[in-house]
Ligand SMILES: Cc1cc2nc3c(=O)[nH]c(=O)nc-3n(C[C@H](O)[C@H](O)[C@H](O)COP(=O)(O)OP(=O)(O)OC[C@H]3O[C@@H](n4cnc5c(N)ncnc54)[C@H](O)[C@@H]3O)c2cc1C
């Protein structure tokens with residue numbers, strides 16, 4: 001059961017959980033803020049739409065194609 | 079850094095890619111199997127904490143990934159073409175080049191996601207998209223779900239959601255009752271599929287029904303539907319909406335492969351119009367996992383020169399192509415779906431471009447330059463398919479990088495050319 005830090009708060013999730021799922025388990029499910037200021041959540045679930053992009057340990061990654069790891073820092077706000 | 083060398087490079091580890099790898103591995107060829115997901119299996123066999131894989135999937139995956147000739151690169155995406163028979167790829171750690179003798183594209187399909195008012199609200203996902211998110215651990219227990227759009231994927235998605243504790247309040251299929259019934263009547267010709275569909279059938283299923291708008295201010299609260307001619311509103315926590323599947327043909331298109339009806343055109347050996355490049359599974363046309371498996375095996379055998387073994391599978395392929403044709407006919411899209419977006423509905427979710435900013439233009443290129451539609455992070459994979467449906471504009475072949483890449487990876491291109 002990895003424990004990650006989601007927007008500054010610790011969150012423990014089952015093994016094999018994607019970061020996209022963790023956003024909903026530990027927060028409001030949103031991943032990013034759009035260019036006109038709307039909050040957005042994962043849409044396609046499969047690496048196509050890029051709506052799920054978050055900052056993971058300083059790099060922009062797709063939440064739906066990244067598995068949660070112990071100690072990972074995930075940021076959904078710029 | 080010199081490129082990695084391989085005999086056969088396979089892009090996509092869904093049913094088609096796994097079957098291609100197993101077929102090619104029966105020779106002495108070295109195989110690299112690359113996929114952008116963390117685990118092999120593709121769409122139908124997507125693994126995760128809330129997924130249940132059939133035995134067939136587990137054993138195929140084990141045989142392929144355990145094979146000494148096969149190197150599996152998970153979490154790896156294709157970034158650019160880096161010269162003849164060479165692709166630049168990237169994983170979470172590094173970028174590198176792979177040089178191949180034969181290339182097999184098994185890039186599958188994605189959902190057709192069409193814009194409608196409110197579709198950008200958190201709580202709205204694709205139909206298969208929701209299924210994929212649930213398999214990877216998204217909680218849906220006790221949530222009220224509306225599943226909408228078209229095709230058998232709606233039923234598959236509903237089954238996964240219900241299995242994980244969701245309450246399905248409506249399944250809205252846009253196709254007319256007669257078309258769906260006609261398709262169901264044909265199912266006995268494909269006995270395995272019959273079982274699969276009936277175990278999926280559902281009391282909340284309505285034909286001739288499509289979404290009009292997602293309702294809510296900061297997050298989804300309900301859905302407005304046109305249900306067999308009447309307008310109804312349904313309260314829900316999630317809306318999962320997808321209008322069938324479209325082939326992921328962009329990589330093939332960028333490599334110069336010819337298209338046929340949006341899919342990669344192939345011959346009897348699953349060979350594309352570019353020498354040494356094969357395509358199998360849903361990137362060469364929608365047809366379900368059985369067709370993907372047999373096409374993958376044909377491509378794998380053909381790529382290593384085992385033509386008799388490939389040809390022995392042609393009859394099986396023809397049978398599943400028949401199923402694919404029946405499916406595509408039954409779930410053809412209602413023209414009313416072109417009128418869902420209103421002037422202020424965002425069509426491009428990456429650059430927040432509204433319908434009104436696009437509708438005056440004559441083609442995709444002009445609209446793109448004027449509005450930035452399709453120039454954001456998804457590189458038109460969502461909005462390009464949507465405008466093709468809405469306005470009939472043919473999206474152009476993608477330019478590298480095919481997906482957002484790190485600067486260090488792009489520098490690998492410089493190394494070689496300088
Ligand atoms: C979201 C979704 C859910 C589905 N669920 C079901 C279901 O429950 N039941 C059913 O019968 N059918 C389902 N289908 C239909 C399904 O696509 C087929 O039955 C089957 O999975 C097709 O196999 P394939 O090997 O052709 O492609 P896929 O299974 O789609 O596999 C293609 C793989 O290639 C990867 N890929 C694509 N492009 C690249 C690239 N450039 N670089 C690296 N990797 C890449 C993809 O991420 C994917 O893992 C679903 C389809 C979708 C889109």
Ligand code: FES
Nearest residue numbers: 045049050052064
């Ligand atoms: S949800 Fe679409 S790319 Fe992750």
